[in-house]
Amino acid sequence: MLNLPIYLDYNSTTPVDPRVLEAMLPYFTQKFGNAASRSHAFGWEGEEAVDIAREQVARLLGAETKEIVFTSGATEGDNLALKGVFEAYASKGNHLITVVTEHKAVLDAAHHIERLGGEVTFLPVNPEGFIDLGQLEAAIRPTTVLIAVMYANNEIGVIQPIPAISAIARRHGIPFFTDATQAAGKVPVDVNADGIDLLTLSAHKMYGPKGIGAVYVRRRDPRVRLTAQMDGGGHERGMRSGTLNVPAIVGLGMACEICEREMIAEAARVARLRDRLETGLLAIDGARVNGSREFRLPHTTNLSFPGVDGEALLAGLGKDVALSSGSACTSASMEPSYVLKALGVEDQLAHSSLRLGLGRFTTDEEVDYAIWRIRETVAKLRERAIQ
Numbered sequence: 001m002l003n004l005p006i007y008l009d010y011n012s013t014t015p016v017d018p019r020v021l022e023a024m025l026p027y028f029t030q031k032f033g034n035a036a037s038r039s040h041a042f043g044w045e046g047e048e049a050v051d052i053a054r055e056q057v058a059r060l061l062g063a064e065t066k067e068i069v070f071t072s073g074a075t076e077g078d079n080l081a082l083k084g085v086f087e088a089y090a091s092k093g094n095h096l097i098t099v100v101t102e103h104k105a106v107l108d109a110a111h112h113i114e115r116l117g118g119e120v121t122f123l124p125v126n127p128e129g130f131i132d133l134g135q136l137e138a139a140i141r142p143t144t145v146l147i148a149v150m151y152a153n154n155e156i157g158v159i160q161p162i163p164a165i166s167a168i169a170r171r172h173g174i175p176f177f178t179d180a181t182q183a184a185g186k187v188p189v190d191v192n193a194d195g196i197d198l199l200t201l202s203a204h205k206m207y208g209p210k211g212i213g214a215v216y217v218r219r220r221d222p223r224v225r226l227t228a229q230m231d232g233g234g235h236e237r238g239m240r241s242g243t244l245n246v247p248a249i250v251g252l253g254m255a256c257e258i259c260e261r262e263m264i265a266e267a268a269r270v271a272r273l274r275d276r277l278e279t280g281l282l283a284i285d286g287a288r289v290n291g292s293r294e295f296r297l298p299h300t301t302n303l304s305f306p307g308v309d310g311e312a313l314l315a316g317l318g319k320d321v322a323l324s325s326g327s328a329c330t331s332a333s334m335e336p337s338y339v340l341k342a343l344g345v346e347d348q349l350a351h352s353s354l355r356l357g358l359g360r361f362t363t364d365e366e367v368d369y370a371i372w373r374i375r376e377t378v379a380k381l382r383e384r385a386i387q
Contacts, residue, residue, distance in 0.1 A: 006366045008323040010359035011154055011182060011300060016251070017207035017360070023254040024209065027247040035244045036235065046246045053253025060256040061199065062190035063216050069236045070249055073213040074181040077200030078105040080215055080240065081177045084226035085146045085198070086113050089175075093143025094118045097136065100342045101125050102150050106179055110148075119143070127344050128292040129158035137168050147176050151183035151199075155339040155355055156291030157300030159183065166195030175224050181205050181213075185259035186297055187267060191216055197224050203248065207360060208255030212248035215239075270358050271298035273367050277356060278303070280371030284378055290340055290353060304345065304353045308381045313354065316377035321370050324355045 007015075027049060035050045037043025051065070058065045071077045086096065098110050100122045110120045121139045123131045131149065140147075147169045152159045162178060169176035177198035180189050184199075185206030191199060202213040217239065218224045232241040278301050281287055286306040305313065310325035317323075336350035345353075354374075358367070 011357035014207045020254045024247045024251040053249045056253035056257045060260045069215045074200045074202035075105040077215040081198045082109040087227035088225040089145035093145045095143040096146045097121045098148040099123045101339045151178045151180040156302045157297035158291045203252040209251040267298040299358045304349045
């Protein structure tokens with residue numbers, strides 16, 4: 001049975017997995033202790049739950065437990081990584097390298113650093129969404145203190161050549177940071193095999209609760225230093241003060257454990273559905289996929305439909321299919337997506353784009369219905385434009 005509306009916006013957020021919710025519930029009521037209260041059993045219970053979750057997150061990333069710092073999400077983590085490194089390494093230099101297609105949390109933090117007197121190089125990408133490794137190496141200066149390149153793009157799903165990027169950073173003795181919010185739990189991410197020194201993730205992108213995330217901070221070979229951006233209490237090895245959100249941390253840990261166990265099989269299933277969706281939508285005259293179709297997330301596709309405005313297409317779909325238009329980088333902006341523009345997609349085509357994100361609970365029936373509704377709506381909009 002097909003239940004409407006259909007959700008195809010998994011890049012934006014995911015529903016909490018029932019198994020995650022089940023693990024969290026006791027920590028709202030029976031096990032409500034403050035994990036920093038070490039003088040009684042309620043606190044010990046909370047501390048033990050946090051320790052277990054830290055292990056679960058670390059295992060997903062191939063990290064050590066002491067290298068995981070809990071935050072309120074990837075936006076806070078991105079700010080902590082960029083601003084924390086900028087301050088901690090101020091005696092070495094003030095130059096950062098990042099990419100024009102990064103998430104706004106990274107781009108806005110980088111612009112903030114510029115206002116503080118820092119220097120930032122924003123690397124371009126090619127039409128498939130990849131940076132040029134030669135340009136990256138050429139951009140390095142004696143004053144460069146951080147290279148920040150996201151693992152997988154949130155709009156087009158393109159996965160950057162992370163091991164090759166980290167090898168360049170390591171060769172020059174520069175910490176390498178990656179925003180892995182869209183990749184963690186969807187594709188294998190190993191901080192040691194990939195050569196990552198700093199990494200951020202968020203629970204609500206991997207079937208966990210909103211309002212919780214983590215930063216991986218390498219402790220050795222090399223040891224990465226961060227200046228805290230939030231003071232008060234010295235929680236999380238002094239990197240992120242504040243009473244720990246034990247229920248949400250438990251949820252993040254369980255979400256990571258499920259992803260570690262089921263990721264490979266789930267990725268294969270979702271990639272099959274993604275390909276089925278693409279095949280159906282590419283039958284629309286002029287339709288095209290934006291970004292690389294070879295090196296990308298298994299659950300993501302971004303398509304343009306010439307002659308159709310993306311916002312009008314969303315409106316035409318009504319309440320039946322929930323997805324995002326590729327024509328706006330924020331809900332208040334009608335500017336074309338800065339990611340698509342960076343790929344060289346012209347404004348008119350960028351305005352006709354949709355981002356479709358599939359996930360754990362997407363079915364074949366939902367994909368087939370979405371194909372039918374999108375094809376029908378595109379045809380109607382094009383017909384109306386001719387009249």
